[in-house]
Amino acid sequence: MxxxxxxxxxxxxxxxxxxxxxxxxxxxxxxxxxxxxxxxxxxxxxxxxxxxxxxxxxxxxxxxxxxxxxxxxxxxxxxxxxxxxxxxxxxxxxxxxxxxxxxxxxxxxxxxxxxxxxxxxxxxxxxxxxxxxxxxxxxxxxxxxxxxxxGKGRSTISNALRLLTLPEAALRALEKGEISAGHARAILAQPEEDRTWALDQIRTRRLNVREAEALKRTARTTAPLPVNPPRPYRQVELALSRRTGTKVRITGEDKGRVELNYASREELDRILELLGYAAED
CATH class of the missing domain: 3.90.1530.30 (Conserved hypothetical protein from pyrococcus furiosus pfu- 392566-001, ParB domain)
Known part of the structure; x- marks a missing residue:
């Protein structure tokens, strides 16, 4: 033959x-x-x-x-x-x-x-x-x-073969029917280091395929870190804190604000006096 x-x-x-x-x-x-x-x-x-x-x-x-x-x-x-x-x-x-x-x-x-x-x-x-x-x-x-x-397209073959690159835990889950092929493809869309995490999310939260696909947009999203002031301003913060005896925070660069904390009217009067302002009765 x-x-x-x-x-x-x-x-x-x-x-x-x-x-x-x-x-x-x-x-x-x-x-x-x-x-x-x-x-x-x-x-x-x-x-x-x-x-x-x-x-x-x-x-x-x-x-x-x-x-x-x-x-x-x-x-x-x-x-x-x-x-x-x-x-x-x-x-x-x-x-x-x-x-x-x-x-x-x-x-x-x-x-x-x-x-x-x-x-x-x-x-x-x-x-x-x-x-x-x-x-x-x-x-x-x-x-x-x-x-x-x-009798199938080459892309079908290629996509099917990609399933074999799943993490071992995901392969077992797919074999047992715990996740579908759609879930598996959503896992593969993740960066390699996030794939086991994605599998855990799908299992514990019982995500459907569309929800699993959305993980790739949120998996690595974190809250923006606060912008620390440039080093010279940090030195100024420390100097002002020592001078006023209270916490001082400077935010921004070319434009921004200077914040001084006080806990009472008496402490505010003290700070104003240090800065050369007399408190009004």
Missing amino acids: SKKSSLGRGLDALLSRPQSAESSSGTAVQNVRVDRIVQAAYQPRQVFEPEALAELAGSIREKGVLQPLLVRPRGENFEIVAGERRWRAAQLAGLVEVPVLIRDLGDREALELAIIENLQREDLGPLEEARAYQALLDQGLNQEAVAQAV
Whole structure:
């Protein structure tokens, strides 16, 4: 199988392409016992929701497995390339056998087909999707080729891959569903040193995505520091304080004010006398 056919069309290419009457293990599609089928070493989908699996099992119990699993020979057994969710649901439904399409595939072809088949179904979690893209990049593809293979824009691939740069705590939160992909992108919009802080804010304050996005405008905002007077004025402040026996503050540079504190009428009279003014009765 050429890379173009496997990457460009995924599992549909294998199912729709005319097949020879015999494959390496017999007819093109055949029934195989579920206990002779094993999981692949790499599975893009890490989470199988029990409720969704039970729902699929109910459908399979009623209508059977409508689309065969794609498998490859592994000794006496068969390794799943695509269709692990159907295989799990079929076991829940009590099926002894499932229809399979058997193909002799190399490790790289099997990996690429497994990833792309899952990506084309568009029901992976955000981290599962990002890791699947990264696995394809690890196989030597570039982002443009990955985008073409899964029928998505390159920016979609790039944005998904950025999720893998989240802090470890945020990765765990995203994987557990404690935050959404939108929350994760809001965290990534923060300066690197503020990302763990942003995650804590989202969790403790139960922020929605829009509120989380607003954190990037307020995270590093602090009240303006008071302007200290130039050093010469500070010396004058000290000198006047010693002379008057009260606190003196000078604000501004070219223009400003001089403030003297007093606690009573008597203290004000004393200060005025020191400055050469006689208090009026």
